[in-house]
Amino acid sequence: MVTLKINNIEAVVPEGTTVLEAARKAGIYIPALCQHPKLTPFGGCRLCLVEIKGMPRPVTSCTTPAAEGMEVATTSPVIERLRRTVLELILSDHPNDCMVCEQAGSCTLQELAYEYGIRENRFEGERRKYARKDGNPFIERDLEKCIMCGRCVKICDEVQGVEAIEFGYRGFDAKICTPFEEDLDCEFCGQCVSVCPTGALTGKLWSKKGRQLGVREVDSTCPYCGTGCMLTYHVKDNEIVRVTSKEDGLNEGLLCVKGRFAYKYVNSPDRLRKPLIKKDGVFVETSWDDALDLIADKLKEVKAEHGPDAIAGLSSARCTNEENYAFQKFIRAAIGTNNVDHCARL
């Protein structure tokens, strides 16, 4: 453990903790755009600069390991001036179209501009313009809004292990690129979308469906598989308009393409709402009791006529472990066969 002082408050943290993490643990706020708890430090946005006694220049707290006896000041007139300059520089190369931006209200850059009250900007000049739109079905990539924090590149590499995107070009022309700058073609897990601090990466399905006003957040569990990822449905007028996942859930905010983007079935008119039994060649709605009775009768019939091994059970990956357990128990004990398997084996 190392003991350091942050704004004269003593903090005791395990070795290897960064100054930023130590500050947050001590309840001290430091602004940041590129830092993310899941990712290795980047040190690119320069907002988390702090002064450390004995160091000749301000250093980024996200990259500096806490050391014994360190004395840190997270704010000072110089530090605040530098943060303001950095924010003004970012905003001088940003569309600043928050009025129509999908991310307005949940954008870290917008929040920092608000916090620092940046109404006037000393800097002006050429802004990056990218005409081409990415034709992939899920992820809207608006590179003009990209602040090059690198979170998307890092989560794709360090967490998802896919490496679908990388930095390309240099300096002012630097941008996040797909291979050969073609349309994004990846797993579409959308982890990059979830960590983007601006409106550069958003879900195509969310577009113009609603932001905060009139949108309710409903915490739920993903129905797609037995993992049981926690997710949060954003619901407006009884329709799901966006899916996110909170970082304190068991899946730590990570989702796959189905959980994040495949929610349209909920309001689909084709969705089965009641069991159907085919009568005279036509499916007719029925009750669960009637449906289960019919299944039980048929199973008994087959078992009596052909023996239990004429029946096999195949369960779904959408079921939980408990459901799968109950199912194999039913097949083995009630039906009396070992013919049971699970679609996730395929």
Place this chain on the structure above:
Amino acid sequence: MHNILVKVCMGTGGIAAGGDEVLAAFNKEIAEAGITASVEKKCSTHQVGCRGLCAKDVLVDVIINDRKVTYQHVRPEMVSRIVKEHILENVPVAELVAGDDYHNFHDKQFKVVLSDCGSIDPEDIDAYIAVEGYTSAQKVLGSMSPEETTDLIKRSGLRGRGGAGFPTGTKWEIAGKQVSDRKYIICNADEGDPGAFMDRSVIEGNPHAVIEGMIIGAYAIGAYKGYVYIRAEYPLAVERLRKALDDARRRNFLGKSIMGSGFDFDILVKLGAGAFVCGEETALIASIEGQRGMPRAKPPFPVYQGLWGKPTVINNVETLANVSYIVRKGAEWFASFGTEKSKGTKVFALTGKIKNSGLIEVPMGIPLRQIIYDIGGGIEGDRQFKAVQTGGPSGGCIPADLLDTPVDFESLAKVGSIVGSGGMVVLDETDCMVNIAKFFLEFTRGESCGKCVPCRIGTKRLLEILERITKGEGRPGDIELLENMSVDIKMASLCGLGQTAPNPVLSTIKYFRHEYEAHINDKKCPAGVCRDLLTYMVLPDACKGCGACLRACPAKAITGEKKKPHAIDPSVCIKCGACFDVCKFKAVKKE
């Protein structure tokens, strides 16, 4: 018996001027004259590396029984005369011999790193061994402990020649103390400053000195493997380095149990892909590891966590090239040159508006004035000196009234510039300082990696303001804005590139604020460089009506009858300056 030696400059400068053709001509003429076959005369020709004064290339030394005569501007067609008159009859060809300029250029220098550059054949390991090459490595590996070696370098006071001037011995000491299964030593040959060619010339002229320095450094810190990270844009240096490494391996100066010492060490060559920022040590490491060349925050410094996360020493080419000479001649000998805090010598690439441009080596602490007027021979065309830019895009401009500033790490920093890697660009009255700042910002803006905000967007905004000022669109408050943002960019940037990129802006504002004010307030460029701010006019009293300007004008902006004063229509004039250049009577005025 005559011992005849012909040495032809075959550095990149020498080859560009036709050195290879000159060497071929010598070989042919000498063979035809039958000299090699004769009993009394033993003649050999060979190539040498850069001799410094590239402006006089092709330079050729003809040495007969230790009497050396240097020829300048040698062309292949002159060779037969030199062979006939000098080599056969021992009468030097007086009008081809290098003049005072050549000797003045060299006499005021003091060469350590370059002492064998330009006199030995860089592709011949025996030539290096003949000048006591590899004796230092032998001494260190055979009779000194790593600690003694580090201590020797510490006592010499050698500091990093790549720019920052960190004490080399201290760096080795820290790395030596790290406990690790693997350590690395890297030679940084990613020289990228515009106009700089120090490291290139050292590798082209004496690659074995760099290799020997690396062997000694590796032994001192306990590295088993070294890398030379060199620009792919230096093909000749790469070729000579690779040959030198092969030769050194064959002689067991590299490889297993070097010279029977039990110490294993080898060197790999890694080519850079043309990114200036890869000269920054953490970006260089990322590049060797196969990542995009982007710097990372320090600490941790590479001596603790460098290549593949292991303790790594990164030294510049010139730093390493000093090492074998220090071992051979002693720490005290090296420390006897230079100033109290900056020991030894420094190689500079002297360019710009100077008579003798080229590669020089001078003791640390020599006043700028001596470099520019004694070695450099003063300003081209005897115009007025305005400033000298040192340290490349990270450096600053030093004005005329500070010409007596000694050239060492501390003194140059005090006047707002740096020694840097050794670029030295001389500027005269025809250089616009706003334009100079713009030139360097164009470079850094293009070479920023884009990782951190202040450098990526800050250099772009600085450049845009400078462009605006040079176009006559400067606004009141621009100078203050430039100053304020420069200070912030320096403080907030991640690596050395961004932390120094505003230096050319700050130092030109500091010493030449009036030029900025003239551009912004009066819409004038005092040096007559910024085209958008120039007006060309004919002085009626001086104009003879010869019509030369009228014929030279590509825009047909000049009218006038013969033998009567002409006139320029400013609404048509494209400010190309053709009239100004062509007028013999100084009747065209530009302001």
